[in-house]
Every structure is written in structure tokens, then in C-alpha cells.
Amino acid sequence: MQIEKLRKDTPGCQHVLHFNNGGAALSPLPVINAIKEHIDLESMIGGYEAAKIAQIKSEKIYDSAARLINCNREEIAFLDSATRAWDMAFYSFKFNKGDCILTAMSEYASNYLAFLHKAKHTGVTIEVIRNDAYGQLDIEDLQNKINKRVKLIAITHVPTQGGLVNPAEEVGKIAKEMKIPYILDTTQSIGQIPIDVEKIGCDFLCATGRKYLRGPRGTGFLYARKEIIPQCDPPFIDLHSAKWVDDNDYVLNPTAKRFETWEQNIAAKIGLGTAIDYALELSMPVIWERIQYLATRLRDELTNIPSIELRDLGQKKCGIVTFTCKERSVEKIQHYLAEMKMNVSISLQEYARLDMSKRNLPALIRASVHYYNTEKEIENFCLAIKSMLAN
Numbered sequence: 001m002q003i004e005k006l007r008k009d010t011p012g013c014q015h016v017l018h019f020n021n022g023g024a025a026l027s028p029l030p031v032i033n034a035i036k037e038h039i040d041l042e043s044m045i046g047g048y049e050a051a052k053i054a055q056i057k058s059e060k061i062y063d064s065a066a067r068l069i070n071c072n073r074e075e076i077a078f079l080d081s082a083t084r085a086w087d088m089a090f091y092s093f094k095f096n097k098g099d100c101i102l103t104a105m106s107e108y109a110s111n112y113l114a115f116l117h118k119a120k121h122t123g124v125t126i127e128v129i130r131n132d133a134y135g136q137l138d139i140e141d142l143q144n145k146i147n148k149r150v151k152l153i154a155i156t157h158v159p160t161q162g163g164l165v166n167p168a169e170e171v172g173k174i175a176k177e178m179k180i181p182y183i184l185d186t187t188q189s190i191g192q193i194p195i196d197v198e199k200i201g202c203d204f205l206c207a208t209g210r211k212y213l214r215g216p217r218g219t220g221f222l223y224a225r226k227e228i229i230p231q232c233d234p235p236f237i238d239l240h241s242a243k244w245v246d247d248n249d250y251v252l253n254p255t256a257k258r259f260e261t262w263e264q265n266i267a268a269k270i271g272l273g274t275a276i277d278y279a280l281e282l283s284m285p286v287i288w289e290r291i292q293y294l295a296t297r298l299r300d301e302l303t304n305i306p307s308i309e310l311r312d313l314g315q316k317k318c319g320i321v322t323f324t325c326k327e328r329s330v331e332k333i334q335h336y337l338a339e340m341k342m343n344v345s346i347s348l349q350e351y352a353r354l355d356m357s358k359r360n361l362p363a364l365i366r367a368s369v370h371y372y373n374t375e376k377e378i379e380n381f382c383l384a385i386k387s388m389l390a391n
């Protein structure tokens, strides 16, 4: 990878040391310019008129996202967040009392809250798959928990609170064999790990734009397998997701567009499409290799700082590096680093309660690297932590 060139293409690199790619990555110029261009057009000729002119550009996102995860464009819905994408899939399911949802220890708060919401209203039960010795979802336990009551498997690929990569493909094999619908949350993995829905075997996948894809905020997409779309009754519909064909009748859009809304942020949609193309151009396997290299290097250097404790679980680890420090609170660490223009984020227990409460962790520092970060930045970051501890 031509790192210097890529950094020049990323204005933020000149201002901050950005290890908050798991929060929102720095967008590259083509993405920023595509968004600005469309906003300018809207301001000059009107929003509807601009959308018409930019239709080919804004429609491209379906092809780009489909290429990214190896599916058809009709299986992609554009939404304004990963949460809304996930919700549109999850709330399409009808659960009855006694049905069961299987999930994992590392599940994200918003997803688990939706399980609890459904449980409250329908009596569906939630079962949590144990972790294996590495701290990732235990495939054997998943297999043992499968029975006739299980109506859904919903797990997170890479959790919000660490570098763990759950074995999504192995889960997919079991889901397929047992004919159980499978929702995969790839919010934290999309754009850093190559994802192929055919290999994984999930029926739904949700993704966000702003994280490792380097797209704009307020964007996301849903993948829905074409065989499952006709069975899906979305929780809300409008004149875009459905057609009002008779005074008392409607038909749902036959594609994944049945999960979309009519109103969309066209500039952001174009921006996300551009961001996906940018990643594809660089090649996902190359991106993934570079991220793993930098994250390993960061973990190795942090290991040498005595009071830092690394907190990442899993056999295979990604670009999200989490740690705590015996001598400083996470807030103090984040504040100290921010003063030095170094960005990290904090993961609180309430973001992933099952996992973090079991590990007795109220909060973590999350330093998430992207391919445009450098060895020098890692060195400076660790020096900053050492100097903070020395004072």
C-alpha cells in the first residue's frame, strides 16, 4: 500500500493521530468531494432536481455494496445506520411465546435491547452461547443449544468492545444445516475484514458507513438474501418500500428495497458508494493484512508498558485494540491523549453488558487502527501513554 499517498488523500491525517476508526474513520478526499459536490448541486438547483441528475451516481451504491460482500444489488437496502438496518431485519420476524433467539456473549447493546423488547412483548426467550477458551463464540455450545424452539441466530462479527472476530462462517454452516435464519452484525468488521455472504451463509447482514468503510455518518446498509426477502414483513412501510395498488391493498417491493424509506440523504448515499469503491480499489485482503499488521504491532508495544492491560479476546484479532490501565481511569487516558490530538474512544459496560460485566470491566480504552495509520503513529501513541504514566 502507498501509505503516504493514502495519507495525503486523507485531510484528517494532517491534524490528528486517529485511532478511533472503530468509532468513525477519517474519510478520504474522493468521499468528501462527492458529498460536497452533491450538496452544492442541491443548493443550486433544488433537492429533487439534483437527485434526478445524480441518479446514476446514487444508484451505484447497490452495485458497490453487492461487490463488497458478494451478493446481488437487489439484496441491498440503503439505510441511515447499521442499527436501523439490523432492526428492519429483526423486526420482520414474528416470534411466539416459547420461541428462542440464540445470540453470543459479545452482543451489542442495541441488538440485545431489541431481543429484550421482543421478549417483553411476545414471550420469546433469549439464549446466550458460551464463549470458548479464546473468548469467542463456542461453536460446540451453539450446536448443543440448537433445538426446535430456536427461530433465529443473531450474532455480532466483531464486537464494539474489542478485537475479537467471532467465527461467523462456522455459525453459518450450522444455521444453514438446521435451516435457522441467521443475522450477522458486521458494523465493526465491514471495511476491515473481507466479507463474503456466500461463504458466511448469513441471511441478513447489517453494516455502517462511517467506521472502517470510511464513509459519511448517518449511512448504513442491509443485506437480505433473495430467498428470504419474500417471507419478510418489514416493521414499517412507506410509498417506496410498498406500492398502494388499491384503496385497501398494497404490495411490498420484491427486492431489499422493501426495507428502505423513500426519504434518503442522497449526498451521503453517493458518499457511501464512493467509500465502498475506494475500499474495493485498494482491495479488501490488502486492507485486512495491513490492519492486522498495525494492530499486532500496537498490541506488542502496549504489552511492554507495565501498567497497561490488553483486553482483546479471540483467536483471530482485528484492528480494534482495547486496554485498561491500573493507574489511570479511561476518562483520564482519553482526555490526556485528546490534548495531544490523539483520538481513541471509550467502550462502556452498558455497550456490551454480557461480556464486560462478566469480565468485571466497567470501561475500556478502544484504540482502533486503520490502514492509513503508521508505525510512527503507534510509536508516538505509546510514548504518549508512557509520558502520561510518568507524570
Ligand SMILES: Cc1ncc(COP(=O)(O)O)c(C=O)c1O
Binding pocket: 080, 081, 082, 083, 084, 108, 156, 158, 159, 160, 161, 185, 187, 188, 207, 208, 209, 219, 220
Ligand atoms: C457491533 C455494533 N453494532 C451496531 C453498532 C451501531 O452502528 P450504527 O451507529 O451505525 O447504528 C455499533 C456501533 O458502534 C456496533 O459496535
